[in-house]
């Protein structure tokens with residue numbers, strides 16, 4: 289009796305330990321996953337690899353990139369943005385391939401003067417061509433706490449999500465001649481830099497360097513993705529992964545409608561003056577752009 293409950297207790301403890309290890313593995317470790325690429329000591333990995341912070345002063349910003357390259361996957365990152373007067377600063381979390389004709393999937397967070405909202409800027413580049421911007425305000429203060437920003441990238445579509453709420457879908461419309469990122473592996477990048485020539489209120493509001501250094505925090509990076517690299521024999525089949533076919537269900541469609549009707553502040557697909565020759569093809573095809 290005693291023995292069996294003791295062994296039950298032991299297996300319970302073993303289960304808890306394994307669950308914690310699994311959770312830790314899932315959350316990733318910045319020492320294992322990322323390289324600091326610029327800014328020297330302005331970029332810091334700490335707390336045993338669980339946290340990463342970037343800072344910006346008048347001499348430099350800072351940034352990191354993933355050690356791995358990926359071809360399709362689900363990429364989650366928690367971010368807490370520069371608080372207070374963040375005007376002129378841009379914090380990023382994005383995927384990009386390298387070289388000419390590159391592909392890129394962007395989240396950029398454009399700072400603002402105190403009390404004014406951040407702008408979340410999204411874009412997709414395929415074979416070197418972008419010009420697919422959508423911008424949003426947020427339904428929360430992104431500097432007060434960590435929130436989860438997600439890019440789902442599969443062969444059919446790209447979904448941008450915030451706290452699991454889809455804000456944007458970019459569909460694969462290759463059948464109609466629209467380039468789609470699907471063959472160039474990408475790395476994950478994060479950076480904090482000064483863009484006061486354009487970022488805040490069209491460049492009118494400049495960075496207040498008396499408030500420097502500015503700091504943004506990252507944690508809980510997770511890539512559930514196909515890793516491409518020298519140690520990888522071939523692209524692993526993504527057929528059994530939820531992200532590989534993920535689209536929007538009814539709840540997702542309701543949520544994206546809510547976000548796009550209340551929080552979208554710019555959509556290239558509505559910018560007729562920018563495309564006098566006619567809106568891009570995908571704008572006519574997709575309901576949720």
Ligand SMILES: *[C@@H]1O[C@H](CO)[C@@H](O)[C@H](O)[C@H]1NC(C)=O
Nearest residue numbers: 398400404405407487488489
């Ligand atoms: C900053 O605040 C202004 C005023 O509320 C707003 O129009 C703008 O979209 C905000 N974001 C940026 C990046 O300028």
